[in-house]
Amino acid sequence: MSQRQPAQIRGAFFANIANWVKEAYGEDVYLRAVARLDKEDQALLQKKILTSGWYPVSFTERFANACRAEVLVSVGEDERTFNHRNIREAGGRIMQSLYKFVLSWLDIQFAIGKIPTLFSRIYDQGKAEVVSSSKGSCKVVFSGPPEMAESLKSFGPGSVDYIIELAGSKPKKVEISKLEENENGFLIEVYAEY
Numbered sequence: 696m697s698q699r700q701p702a703q704i705r706g707a708f709f710a711n712i713a714n715w716v717k718e719a720y721g722e723d724v725y726l727r728a729v730a731r732l733d734k735e736d737q738a739l740l741q742k743k744i745l746t747s748g749w750y751p752v753s754f755t756e757r758f759a760n761a762c763r764a765e766v767l768v769s770v771g772e773d774e775r776t777f778n779h780r781n782i783r784e785a786g787g788r789i790m791q792s793l794y795k796f797v798l799s800w801l802d803i804q805f806a807i808g809k810i811p812t813l814f815s816r817i818y819d820q821g822k823a824e825v826v827s828s829s830k831g832s833c834k835v836v837f838s839g840p841p842e843m844a845e846s847l848k849s850f851g852p853g854s855v856d857y858i859i860e861l862a863g864s865k866p867k868k869v870e871i872s873k874l875e876e877n878e879n880g881f882l883i884e885v886y887a888e889y
Contacts, residue, residue, distance in 0.1 A: 706744055740758070782857050803862040824838075835885045871884065
């Protein structure tokens with residue numbers, strides 16, 4: 696029986712996060728965040744991040760946690776604010792370059808229906824599924840191996856929120872409405888009203 700490989704995230708998204716931290720908070724905050732990581736993770740960050748490459752989700756989550764911690768100490772910005780800015784400013788670069796224009800022309804329910812496609816372009820494992828979408832609300836379920844849970848708890852709700860914004864609507868409420876985790880994986884249901 697073959698063992699499953701750890702889940703990975705596309706290099707283009709990881710590179711945007713690393714570059715965004717430098718630009719948004721400064722090189723000194725970035726370097727102090729990197730110093731919070733173990734030597735193995737620091738060595739990975741010293742290499743050029745290939746946009747076409749794949750990087751372990753667990754590594755990118757450790758990096759994001761180090762950045763959140765350093766930003767809190769250095770700037771006073773909490774995790775929620777960091778994640779909100781990260782999705783819009785770092786992840787938004789890719790979204791804005793192509794999808795913002797396209798999504799703004801689409802029916803909001805159609806745009807929400809594109810979340811699984813976007814997810815599959817970012818992660819090599821797991822899935823996103825729109826389980827309900829009606830005028831004014833939707834439910835999106837994210838699931839996958841255990842090492843992806845923290846990342847999706849941080850960025851799943853914000854991603855749904857951002858897609859709704861890009862499609863030209865204003866989110867009224869976005870929350871995790873269901874959360875299940877065990878040694879085999881996780882399930883996160885995000886409920887949104889707009």
